[in-house]
Amino acid sequence: MTFLSINNLSMRFDLPNGSHVQALKDVSLEIGKGELISVLGPSGCGKSTLLNILAGFLSHTGGSVTLNDVPVTQPGAERGMVFQQGALFEWMSVRENVEFGPRMKGMPETDRNTIVDNLLNTVGLRSFKEKAVYELSGGMQQRVALARCLANDPDVILMDEPLGALDALTREKMQGLVLNLWKETGKTIILITHSVDEALLLGERLLVMAPRPGRIHKEYKLSFAERAVKSDLREVKEDPAFSETKKEILNMIWEMEEEIMSGSEQ
């Protein structure tokens, strides 16, 4: 049984003026349990569309997506999403945000407290439990967002540019946190990013998508994530193989963007 299976997935948006956008065409992917996948590509290549279909927020127009052999057709607790920002309940405390999902499921308070304490420990926010969300920095808010997602114990965590709004240093720390969470929880993570460094560092598998129609252009299998769990992120980035792959991917995306600008793509 494949864990997450994407077969000939297509998404066509019909526009009011009679034209259409083929946001995805014939995307096929088999994803195993516990994989950490990063997705890169020029603007408009369908990254968010793919993630939104996996989350069940969008209904695809062709092909299929199954998780544990069950078709994905709507949102479900087994698929958690972490957005770039703004998805927390600002009027609630950190604790209330993290326990929201379990509370909706009717979990008893003592069990919820254990989950909240464990997760806030994991994301380094134990002493911020009763703070309001608006009192926290952007990096802390993203830690809460991760904890809130994990509190639902999803099989798959979908991340849409979750670290994109953070300053460089905070972002680096959060990359380390994502890697540790991946190792500790064994969750399957699919992460969209616009940063080539981040995609290289966090992707065991890195997918480069191409636009018009949105499709998978190239896949890399990388060892940087596994190594970064065990050592320093910055040391891993200093590996010549890291900069060589980075250069190759940057050139690839650059060329795609040049094609888009010249209007010669198909």
Ligand SMILES: Nc1ncnc2c1ncn2[C@@H]1O[C@H](COP(=O)(O)OP(=O)(O)OP(=O)(O)O)[C@@H](O)[C@H]1O
């Ligand atoms: N609701 C919609 N209606 C019409 N077209 C849409 C809709 N959503 C997305 N598109 C189009 O589908 C294509 C893929 O969009 P998508 O947002 O998935 O790309 P992306 O790779 O995530 O882009 P970015 O990196 O800029 O966020 C784009 O051409 C976009 O304009």
